[in-house]
Amino acid sequence: MKCRKCKEKAIIKLYEHNLPLCKEHFLEFVEGRVQKAITDFGMVRKKERVLVVISGGKDSLTLAFLLRKLGYKISLLHIDLGIDGYSEISRKFCEEFAHLYQLPLQVISIKKEWGKGIKELARETYKSPCSLCGLVKRYYFNKFAYENGFSCVATGHNLDDMVSALMANLLGWRISYIAKQTPVLPEEGKLKKRIKPLVYLTEREIAAYAFLQRIPFSRQDCPYAYTASFLKIKHLLNQLEVSSPGTKYSFYLGFLKNKQLFGEGKVTLRECALCGFPTVTEICSFCKTFRKEEVRNYAGES
Ligand code: Q46
Ligand code: ZN
Ligand code: ZN
Numbered sequence: 402m403k404c405r406k407c408k409e410k411a412i413i414k415l416y417e418h419n420l421p422l423c424k425e426h427f428l429e430f431v432e433g434r435v436q437k438a439i440t441d442f443g444m445v446r447k448k449e450r451v452l453v454v455i456s457g458g459k460d461s462l463t464l465a466f467l468l469r470k471l472g473y474k475i476s477l478l479h480i481d482l483g484i485d486g487y488s489e490i491s492r493k494f495c496e497e498f499a500h501l502y503q504l505p506l507q508v509i510s511i512k513k514e515w516g517k518g519i520k521e522l523a524r525e526t527y528k529s530p531c532s533l534c535g536l537v538k539r540y541y542f543n544k545f546a547y548e549n550g551f552s553c554v555a556t557g558h559n560l561d562d563m564v565s566a567l568m569a570n571l572l573g574w575r576i577s578y579i580a581k582q583t584p585v586l587p588e589e590g591k592l593k594k595r596i597k598p599l600v601y602l603t604e605r606e607i608a609a610y611a612f613l614q615r616i617p618f619s620r621q622d623c624p625y626a627y628t629a630s631f632l633k634i635k636h637l638l639n640q641l642e643v644s645s646p647g648t649k650y651s652f653y654l655g656f657l658k659n660k661q662l663f664g665e666g667k668v669t670l671r672e673c674a675l676c677g678f679p680t681v682t683e684i685c686s687f688c689k690t691f692r693k694e695e696v697r698n699y700a701g702e703s
Pocket of ligand 1: 624
């Protein structure tokens, strides 16, 4: 198999594009896809400050690596979830990455903030670890970006993540969530812009890029990953992709062309009466979950 561009030995075939590439041209391809996504969707300009959220896994660390290589001004944020036997390793990879590439890293520790890890907090608040984790991460990313003058928050969601989330929401006809599966969610008041520059790349392409660039990343899975229903959808979509290469890519591009069918996913936001951050209700979900006493006092006063 020869590289389509230079006829040297190919190291990978991108089935969805029917494209064999050598190492040099594959690296160029990946970098080009990230820059194209940034340009196509007007994600960010080089002079703006980007907060890259990293978990220690391959997608978020590869995103940080790529944005740095492409010349964007980035800082890193890691949320230490306090999951014993998992979070220590994730954090170590984030710290090593920041040190290796000389990037500023901020760590928010849930145990330090709330005295307990996600597992214990989930039990106390009658939520599943994943729904609490999602709530906590979204709240802290946004708060940190807002309070520290970042223009946007970048996450490592790839094409497989976007397509499986889209599919899961389509199966449940959650229209407002469907509308939100876009590469950019615009800024709204204190809600910072969120961008997904890896949206044109598959998990396989990112893994190959990380391997070739020798990016050290954690290979462990979160102990709660098995509970996420979209993983089953990811698996089904992968089977479909084997028989019909390019299905995921064309499905997602088709969504972007037709997304107006699902409305704009816009809701009227106001500021939380307790913390001041955006919410659709009087008090945000974060405060309802973590500031129960203040919520009771507020309800008593009003
Ligand atoms: S980290 Fe958090 Fe995931 Fe672990 S607890 Fe669930 S949501 S599975 S991306
Ligand atoms: Zn080549
Ligand atoms: Zn609040």
